[in-house]
Amino acid sequence: MYYNELETLPRDKLRELQDTQLRQIIGYVYERVPFYQEQFKKLGIQPGDIRSVEDLPGLPFTRKQDLKDHYPFGMLAVPREQTIRVHASSGTTGRATVVCYTRNDIDIFSEVMARSFIAAGARPGMLLHNAYGYGLFTGGLGTHYGAEKLGMTVVPVSGGMTQRQITLILDLKPEVICCTPSYAQTLGEEFKKMGITPQDLSLKYALLGAEPWTETIRANVDANLGVRSTNLYGLSEIIGPGVSQECIEGRAGSHIWEDHFYPEVVDANTGEPLPDGQEGVLIFTHLTREAMPLLRYWTGDITYLTHEPCACGRTHVRMGSIRGRADDMLIIRGANLYPTQIEEVLKSIPEVVPHYQVVVKREGTLDDVEVKVEVAEDVFREITQEAWSEDILEADHQMRNLRDSIQSEIKGIIGLNMKVTLMVPGTIPRSEGGKLRRVVDLRKL
Ligand SMILES: [Zn+2]
Structure with missing residues (x-):
């Protein structure tokens, strides 16, 4: 019709x-x-x-x-x-x-x-x-x-x-x-x-x-x-x-x-x-x-x-x-990057959900990208902080492996090294009906 x-x-x-x-x-x-x-x-x-x-x-x-x-x-x-x-x-x-x-x-x-x-x-x-x-x-x-x-x-x-x-x-x-x-x-x-x-x-x-x-x-x-x-x-x-x-x-x-x-x-x-x-x-x-x-x-x-x-x-x-x-196109160490490229990688990993945020910083002269991504409810194990820090990961091999495999997936498909942080379900800001900011570019501040 x-x-x-x-x-x-x-x-x-x-x-x-x-x-x-x-x-x-x-x-x-x-x-x-x-x-x-x-x-x-x-x-x-x-x-x-x-x-x-x-x-x-x-x-x-x-x-x-x-x-x-x-x-x-x-x-x-x-x-x-x-x-x-x-x-x-x-x-x-x-x-x-x-x-x-x-x-x-x-x-x-x-x-x-x-x-x-x-x-x-x-x-x-x-x-x-x-x-x-x-x-x-x-x-x-x-x-x-x-x-x-x-x-x-x-x-x-x-x-x-x-x-x-x-x-x-x-x-x-x-x-x-x-x-x-x-x-x-x-x-x-x-x-x-x-x-x-x-x-x-x-x-x-x-x-x-x-x-x-x-x-x-x-x-x-x-x-x-x-x-x-x-x-x-x-x-x-x-x-x-x-x-x-x-x-x-x-x-x-x-x-x-x-x-x-x-x-x-x-x-x-x-x-x-x-x-x-x-x-x-x-x-x-x-x-x-x-x-x-x-x-x-x-x-x-x-x-x-x-x-x-x-x-x-x-x-x-x-x-x-x-x-x-x-x-919105990010230029990271000279290469073009759209946030949706990261999302495409994350969707292939069942242990995480498509709630993510990309934080870009500049350390000295180098651009530093951090991808924060929420762990799926059924993989989640109670922790007292909102993210898996290095010392928790040290003791939690399964989560460390998950983090490492996401990092290497991103490196393999997009070709850039990014730090991945696993987040507790519900901790990444949700939309309240307005436009959602997936990227926080701290280089511009
Ligand atoms: Zn049509």
Whole structure:
């Protein structure tokens, strides 16, 4: 089942539509956004020079810094009075990024989210437990409006207050849940502690997003909540959640709603476009936004694209799961490292669970990486500290062997020496609904 016929448009028709929309939006931003007009003039480009999405690599990228430089309303293509909503990204590092929506933008936002719900298995009439944060963050309201448009019943619970969430899930019996993958894990663990099995739960489908996750986390969430979870991707600068969504039929990459958001993947260092299957930075060009259309927006997210036909019949291109952010990429002793690479190694070791934290320090001139990982409940033996220190390991051969084998696995697969610390179950910080920091880089302090 699809939300509308655009999702299965033949590729040549989709391209025609994209090219027409692109020509319109290029003329539109040239007329209305001084930032783009200046850029075009500086490069000696006329709006008419861009005829097709194939011409896009001739344009520069728009970066988050450009939005910050024009904070708050300098990138608007319409008078502020014509917008009906403002969202903002968390301003943890300096100024927040503000985005605005016209009524038409909100309609598109709701439509792409409605498509996403259908793709994830949800249907009109189902009850949605929406644990995404409501507020300036786009997650809560974006999914909310999409679910209402589809005709679902929305429980706008927002993030946090886990006990209340548990009660609501048990009492109202939702079929669908939206939250971050780490929060889905938190909920799953709570149910397990309470002795509630997945069979006792009404949940069937979970749309998870707003942070990178892996197949290990998916297996964990599916097992503990009794759902088939899918990836929901988005970012406020493009629209919010619903830029792309994994279909329940394939669960192998997320369909980008590319009649609204045209994607490219480019080399992180050179900016050159990359072919299908190659990992690089994901770039989006708005084809239909009114309030704040962006050309070639540099998301910083690392992934790849595939145009392989999908089991669900949708023709829209798929993106792989997010490998990390270009700015989360750690450079350790000159080598590139994404936290998800460590996670991939840990998932092959049954004695540990996928709760981990990476701490990077600099000792003298050398980078030092410590991986803290929780021991699985059934391997855990009572100790009085939260981690197995060297002197405890001295006496505990089994745990020492486990630690050593994880260290050598990491060394063997990633090629870097890392110190592994075994942690007592439950000691690594859990998500409370917001974004989880897997990496603590003390070199920057
Ligand atoms: Zn599909």
